[in-house]
Amino acid sequence: MLKITDLVKRYGGGDPVLKNLDLTIEGESVVSIIGSSGAGKSTLLRCINRLVEPTSGSIELNGTELTKLRGRNLRAARRKIGMVFQGFNLVDRLTVMENVQSGRLGYISTWAAIMRRYPKEDIRRAYELMERVGIAHYANTRADQLSGGERQRVGVVRALMQNPEILLADEPTASLDPKTSEQIMGLLRDLAGELKLPVLINIHNVTEAKEYTDRIVGMRYGRIIFDDKPASLDQEAMDRIYSGSPHADRSEDLRQAS
Template identity: 95%
Template sequence: MLKITDLVKSYGSGAPVLKNLDLTIEGESVVSIIGSSGAGKSTLLRCINRLVEPTSGSIVLNGTELTALRGRQLRAARRKIGMVFQGFNLVDRLTVMENVQSGRLGYISTWAAIMRRYPKEDIRRAYELMERVGIAQYANTRADQLSGGERQRVGVVRALMQDPEILLADEPTASLDPKTSEQIMGLLRDLAGELKLPVLINIHNVTEAKEYTDRIVGMRFGRIIFDDLPSALDEEAMERIYSGSPHADRGGDLREAS
């Protein structure tokens, strides 16, 4: 379970990007975060894995207070937080297998990584996951020879190779065509169920959020102003999230306002 309490993120003396934010994610649910650019969606994800340092508040993953960790303990905790990026973040000159194995860097020695001597169990698991997402045939292909959808599948497998306790996806379909976007969203949804893994997705495409996720969180100006089932995301909710009604920055729940 991921439990975020009273999370604040500020940059300098400006207004906070995240404002006393509370969010809990349990089980194998797929949760999407929607909102206008600047709402704080990406900052929220990056605070969870400590790519961005929270200003204050609590982030607890399965009993571990992530905000209190430093050094070796933080590196160990990050192994359990898989991340799928909008821009794929692959090393183009490396093969698919080599990129996938980078998800195990926190588990093997530096020497083994440099020499690319991956444990047999890691290679077996990589082939298993690549087969599952449909890219096993590209194991020895350089990453720069793949299509966008294939590259994102590599990113998904790399994240899963970490054996994560939660999977974060920051705009995973933004660089893809509509058909491929739907395939990636469907893949993330299916993998969440198969691996019993909670997935938190920052996404601009509201239609995909409604179709492929179990719960939608709407953000506006650093606060959560909607948190409900996709079926509850009506025109009034969309207006508050994207147009900024007078109540949009008060932190209230949509169900209280309706």
């Protein structure tokens, strides 16, 4: 279970990007986060895996308080959090297998990684996952020779090689054509069920969010203002998520403080 309590992220002396945010995700649910640019969606995901340091608040994953971890303990906790990136974040000159095995870097020695001497069990698992997502035949192909959809499938397998307890996806379909986007969203949904894995997806495409996820969280200016099943996301909710203004949000801050 992921439990976020009273999370705040502030850069410098400006207004907080995340404002006392609470969110709980359990089981194998697929949860999408929607909202306009600047709502805080990507910052939220990056606070969870500590790519961005929270200003205050609590982020707990299966009983481990992530915000208090440092050094070796933080690195160990990050192994449990898989991340799929919008820009794929692959090493183009490496093969698909080598990119996939980078998901195991936290588990093998530096020498083994440099020499590319991967454990047999890791190779077996990589082929199993690549076969599942349809890229096993590209195992020895350089990453820069793949299409966008194929590259994103490599990113998904790399994240799953960590044996994560939760999978985060930051705009995983933004760089893809509509058909490939639907394939990737369907893949994430199916893998969540097969692997009993909670998935949290930051996404701009509301249609895909409604079709492929179990729950939608709507954010506006650092706050969650909608949290319900896709069927409940009506026009009124959409207007609240996408038609608000920073000025109105500051007024809400003042009312809460008074």
